[in-house]
Ligand code: NAD
């Protein structure tokens with residue numbers, strides 16, 4: 001995984017609970033991080049930030065320019081629960097905070113691993129236990145830049161456009177990050193996903209860049225897939241895929257699919273990374289308003305974010321311990337109802353923190 005570039009024992013992280021189940025799962029993540037930090041003698045400072053729908057509805061502010069500056073300048077990175085609240089139907093605060101930080105800090109790698117830890121957790125009939133996919137989702141371009149607009153809004157003649165922005169440097173850096181990750185971790189295949197048969201302009205650019213960058217990695221098997229066929233194949237034979245690189249929207253959609261195939265959204269972490277600079281870690285899942293406040297949200301995706309953050313900070317032993325803790329909670333059945341267990345969110349957290357403190 002692309003890291004900070006400087007190993008050390010000290011770091012400062014901002015912790016943003018956000019909305020819905022976000023604060024519930026991120027509280028567990030912070031506990032587990034503190035326990036891992038204690039066990040490994042790390043010096044990790046955590047500061048809590050209130051960036052949320054509550055704050056927006058209370059103060060009319062999503063995130064200020066000064067807050068964005070300070071987050072990126074004064075911290076090595078951030079842990080975020082989730083953003084999204086039915087009281088903010090246009091998602092203004094999510095765009096400003098989450099997408100805002102992705103753009104502002106140029107977090108161009110959205111690193112989304114989907115590894116099948118326990119075959120029984122997959123809804124597939126006969127899942128291959130070797131299923132282990134890493135999505136490299138382009139995170140600063142594509143259909144997410146907000147380019148486009150509405151004309152005659154609110155009338156029966158309304159026109160809406162949403163443009164997909166793809167630049168050579170933007171595509172090149174995410175494709176290169178995917179190949180470099182494959183080479184560094186011994187993964188033998190990189191698959192690029194697009195829709196070049198219909199979206200011909202961006203498709204031509206992605207295919208050219210994939211071939212050009214791929215030429216530097218002759219030992220790695222390379223294939224290009226259309227996104228519709230890929231969605232099908234991720235269900236048919238997910239074990240075939242090792243590293244998948246794709247554009248912003250396709251990566252958003254396929255990473256939910258990959259998460260479900262390997263155990264569900266409750267298990268899937270992600271990192272928004274500008275290698276060597278700054279990173280924001282958040283579960284792939286959202287704020288789950290349907291279960292918020294009931295104490296049953298699965299905290300393992302958030303805990304997986306802790307492992308990714310430690311890995312990014314090059315605190316590898318602590319990262320491996322947190323990963324092992326996740327595997328142990330699955331093995332021992334200390335899980336929330338989405339995984340068939342009966343534990344509460346906090347009970348999973350307490351069990352993990354105690355295990356790390358032992
Ligand atoms: P969601 O991921 O919040 O929920 C989808 C389904 O998965 C729900 O049934 C939910 O209960 C379940 N689920 C999700 N996480 C879970 C967990 N940890 N444990 C147990 N069950 C879990 O997706 P949604 O309902 O489409 O979105 C809700 C809100 O979250 C929206 O406002 C959306 O924009 C936002 N969202 C935010 C992020 C983010 O901040 N990173 C990501 C995705 C969605």
Ligand code: IPM
Nearest residue numbers: 083084094098099252284286
């Ligand atoms: C994600 C989320 C976000 C995205 C939303 C909340 C804007 O779905 O992080 O996967 O689409 O990137």
Ligand code: MN
Nearest residue numbers: 252253256284
């Ligand atoms: Mn998503």
